[in-house]
Amino acid sequence: MFERIQPAPPDPILGLSAIFAADNRAHKINLGVGEYRDATGVTPVLDVVRTAESRLFESAPNKVYLPIDGTPDYGRVVRELVFGTGSGEQANTVTVQSPGGTGALRIAADFAARHFSQARVWLPDPTWANHPKIFEAAGLTCHSYPYYDAASRQLDTERLLAGLAETQAGDLVLLHACCHNPTGVDIDDDTWAAVARILAERGALPLIDFAYQGFGDGLEEDAKGLRIFRELVPELLVASSFSKNFGLYQDRVGALSVVTADAEQASSVLSQLKICVRTSFSNPPAHGSALVTTILNDSDLRSAWLDELAQMRDRINGMRQSLAQGLVRSGATQDFSFITQQKGMFSFSGLNPQQVERLREEHAVYIVGSGRINVAGITPNNLEGLCTAICAVL
């Protein structure tokens, strides 16, 4: 039977890492995959994670299955992070633990496919390359709404609002909470409120992808738009990831939180989400969620985590400034100051596919075909070579 199976193309982002690994040029630079790197080019295990790990190593009582939806304690700390202090016990909101943010999105997709099978899924243009694949894999159809204006390198607010007015009752609308991937261009507070009003009026269900909480302006600041939104819509889904902000990429820890009208609806929704989990991965992995719960439940560990998160954020923002200045020093005549205004790990450089290919072939600089640069991969050591390479292909 396997004779009929055709080879699939490599993943546009993770596939690039494999090609990078096979490149033996010593000066190669990987700005493709969305992993944070420190000033030495290493993706560190956070000190606070090491501390929590050693505590868990001493105290972990057993390795029995977790509940299908994860532990109640984990659900509570996730809700506090997403919706703010005091939100952990809200009876109209439920949380299921997931393997990473991807797992949370897939549970949301499966839930929608089971219960709102006619739903159209609306994604921003552009968006993370995996988004449409996740929803299509669950059997849903994806559409795009306008988001980014390439000419001004800003949010295209007017077209965004007009596009969302096309949604219908029962549709699912995905929004990036902060640090939009791939553009780094976020929605401002007024626009969050305007979008919420449109979706509430149309009866469309919002799904907010929260993969970079703390990487933009801060933990609370990055949740601001989402919280404005929550006040204005009756129902909401939020997919959280702790891959980036806790550096737990390989531990696969995330969560799907669902805001409903009341406790009774929340309980019904939770029971159905559990069926989605049980039929895909049965119950979640324990290690990453135990780390997140341990850190967030201990005031010393929590403040150590906030410090390390701030260090990551500050380094990225520092590299944004250095990249913009370095390009000028290397002779770029174009205005690259927009790089310093974007948020999070990514910058939409505006480089076209031919320039991206030349960067890789001629200069061993790896960025995603869309022109997305992972700013967190830039270090003081590779900055000059990178700027020279970019100016050479411009």
Ligand SMILES: Cc1ncc(COP(=O)(O)O)c(C=O)c1O
């Ligand atoms: C926008 C967005 N959503 C979700 C994810 C998924 O993250 P995770 O690795 O936790 O599955 C990513 C990861 O790159 C992302 O960029």
